[in-house]
Amino acid sequence: MDMSSPLARARGHGTSSEGGTLHWWGQRLTSIAMAPLALWFIYSAIGLVGADHGAFTSWISELGNLLLMSLFILTMFNHIGQGMQVVVEDYIHGEAAKIATLLALKGFIYIGGASSLLSIFIVVFGN
Amino acid sequence: MMGVAMAGGAVLLIYWLAAAAYGPDAFERAQDLFATWFGRLVLFGLTFSLFFHLANGIRHLVWDMGHGFDMPVLRASGLVVVAVAGVLTLITWVAAYMQIGAL
Numbered sequence: 001m002d003m004s005s006p007l008a009r010a011r012g013h014g015t016s017s018e019g020g021t022l023h024w025w026g027q028r029l030t031s032i033a034m035a036p037l038a039l040w041f042i043y044s045a046i047g048l049v050g051a052d053h054g055a056f057t058s059w060i061s062e063l064g065n066l067l068l069m070s071l072f073i074l075t076m077f078n079h080i081g082q083g084m085q086v087v088v089e090d091y092i093h094g095e096a097a098k099i100a101t102l103l104a105l106k107g108f109i110y111i112g113g114a115s116s117l118l119s120i121f122i123v124v125f126g127n
Numbered sequence: 128m129m130g131v132a133m134a135g136g137a138v139l140l141i142y143w144l145a146a147a148a149y150g151p152d153a154f155e156r157a158q159d160l161f162a163t164w165f166g167r168l169v170l171f172g173l174t175f176s177l178f179f180h181l182a183n184g185i186r187h188l189v190w191d192m193g194h195g196f197d198m199p200v201l202r203a204s205g206l207v208v209v210a211v212a213g214v215l216t217l218i219t220w221v222a223a224y225m226q227i228g229a230l
Binding site for chain 1: 131144154158
C-alpha cells in the first residue's frame, strides 16, 4: 500500500522541475517582443522589395536598422526555438526521437541565428 | 501551426541575408528568386501566416490573462483574427507592389 501523501506522489513529475514555468514565461516574453519587431520587419521588407545590393547595404548600415534587425534575429530564433520545443515535446513520442529532434532544433536556431547575425555584420562592416 | 510553417520561412531569411553577405551577384539572384511567381506565392503565404500568427498570438495572450472564454466571444475573436490577418496581408502587398511601381 502506498503510504505517501498525494503531494509526495505528485512531486518530481511536473514540468516545473524541468523549468516548465520559466519556459512558459520566456515564451510570453519573446511573443510580446516579437509583435512590434515583426511589424517593423514587414514595414522594412516592403521598402526593400526590388532593392539592389547597394540599397540593401545602405538600409542595414543605418544604426537603428542594424540594431532592430539584430534584435529581430535574436528574438525570432529564440521564439522559434521555444515554440518548436513545445510542439516537439507534445507530438514526438519516444525519448530517443524526442531528444534527437530537440538537438536538431537547437542546431537550427543557433546556426541560423549566428549565420543571420554574421551576414548583416559582414554587409555593414565589409569583408 | 502557422508558427511551424514560418519556422520553414526562417530558412528564406537566412538565405536572403547570407546572399547579401556574399555580394551583389548573389543578392540579385536571391531578389530575382523571390520575385518569380512561385517566390511571390511563398512570400504571400508567409505574410498571411505572420499576420495570422501575430493576431492569434495576441488572442492567446488575452486568454492567458483570463479573458475571452465565453463561447460567442471565442467565435467572434476567431473571426476577427482571420479578418485582421487578411486585411493586413492585403495592405502589405498593395504597398509592396506600389514600392516597385506596379500599382
